[in-house]
Amino acid sequence: MKQLNWGIIGLGKMARIFAEDLVQVETARLYAAASRTIDKATAFATDFNAEKAYSSYEELIEDEKIDVVYIATPHAFHFDLAMQSLRAKKHVLCEKPMCMNVQQTKELIAEAKKQKRFLMEAIWTRFMPTTKKLLELLNENRIGKLISVEADFGFKPKMNLESRLFKKSLGGGSLLDIGIYPVFLSLLCLGKPSKINALARKTTTGVDYSCYMLFDYATEEKAILKSTFENQTPCEAELFGTKGSIKLHSRFHHSEQLEVLDEQRNTVEIFELPYQGNGYIHEIEEVNSCIQQGKTESNLLSHQFSLDLVKILEDVKKQIGLTY
Ligand SMILES: NC(=O)c1ccc[n+]([C@@H]2O[C@H](COP(=O)([O-])OP(=O)(O)OC[C@H]3O[C@@H](n4cnc5c(N)ncnc54)[C@H](OP(=O)(O)O)[C@@H]3O)[C@@H](O)[C@H]2O)c1
Structure with a gap:
């Protein structure tokens, strides 16, 4: 397989954790890094042995040697940067949420x-x-017919009204930052809800501090989901079926342990399933593999899936009166 040249845009916390994994993937080469400040770009490029350091995102996007751009800025800038990258004929992996809305x-x-x-x-x-x-396990019908999905994601960051977590112009709020994971899980396992109920507690900056969601489905399943910046919560997910349940241990969105309760046999089976590196290697390998095969989307996380996901987030936002 040919090595693909990656460029990283927005050199914050996520970019570093991601780069640690990227440099371990044989089919990838961390070729360039771009920041709004050259010192930061140079330090990052030095730390990860990247050939190029750019002091503007645009310069990286225009570099003809780059195959894939990874966008790790605050959410509000994802769309413009992804659009610029695609227009410059780059492949794009964009941090979640990829966009602020359906359009x-x-x-x-x-x-x-x-x-x-x-x-x-x-x-x-x-x-x-x-x-x-x-x-x-769900396909094997191990817990029977699904009844409900319950998932929470909460942590308590320092209250900094200027940070991307709280500032509206940067796409702040718990829903878009971490609530996306419980919503993702419900969409993956139950599909699109037929009805959405949501309530929020707001910050003084007008974004959701906490978001409480209850989804209903045409076939009567339910999802009970929550995100919050107000408390450290268990960060677990549990799926309940007619024959038992499956629990994804904390933190469920990168869990390495899955527990299956069989209510008929009264047994508990635990699966230990470690991920590689910081957890991003699997995602990077999927991107590289799809690109090598000439695909424009992944079958595992398709364009339609992202559209369905953002539509649900948009409906929740409407319910809690959250606009950007
Ligand atoms: N997949 C995951 O596990 C995961 C985990 C955490 C975050 N994320 C996602 O990754 C993205 C970045 O999160 P992060 O935690 O890395 O954020 P962060 O530490 O604040 O870094 C964001 C970077 O974006 C750049 N940026 C551009 N314009 C900015 C502005 N006006 N204000 C602040 N920063 C600006 C900055 O890089 P330069 O100064 O270098 O230009 C900054 O360092 C978010 O969309 C988030 O949802 C994903």
Whole structure:
């Protein structure tokens, strides 16, 4: 397999954790890094042995040697940067949430198709060994017919109203930052809800501090989901079926342990399923493999999936009166 040249945009916390994994993937080469400040780009490039350091995102996007751009800025800038990258004929892996709304998502997907370039939302959970096992168990009907999915994601960051977590212009709020994971899990396991109920507690910056969601489905299943920046919560997910349940241990979105309770036999089976590196290697390998095969999207995290996901987030936002 040919080595693909990757460029990273927005050198914050996520970019570093991701780069630690990227440099371990044989089919990838961390070729360039771009920051708004040259010192930061140079330090990053030195730390990860990247050939190029750019002081503007645009310079990286225009570099003809780059195959794939990884976007790790605050959410509010994802759409513009992904669009610029696709127009410059780059493949794109964009951090979650890929876009702020349905319209942006549709436009990006159309551009990826037009340019014949790969585009994917970086939901690493989809590529975890536990997620693969979870879907296998559900397909084998191990817990019978699904009744409900329950998942929470909460932590208590320092209250900094200027940070991307709280600032509206940067796409702040718990729903888009971490609530996306419980919603992702419900979509993966139950599909699209027929009815959404949601309530929030707001910050003084007008974004959701906590978001409480209850989804209903045409076939009567339910999802009970929560995200919060107000408390450290268990960060677990549990799926209940007619014959038992499956629990994804904390933190469920990158769990390495899955527990199956068989209510008929009264047994508990535990699967230990470690991920590689920091957990991003599986996602990176999927991107590289799809690009090598000439695909514009992944079957595991398709364009339609991202559209369905952002539509649900948009419906929740409407319910809690959250606008950007
Ligand atoms: N998949 C995951 O596991 C995971 C985990 C955490 C975060 N994320 C996602 O990754 C993205 C970045 O999160 P992060 O935690 O890395 O954030 P962060 O530490 O704040 O870094 C974001 C970077 O974006 C750049 N940036 C551009 N314009 C900015 C602005 N106006 N204000 C602040 N930063 C700006 C900055 O890089 P330069 O100064 O170098 O230009 C900054 O360092 C988010 O979309 C988040 O949802 C994903």
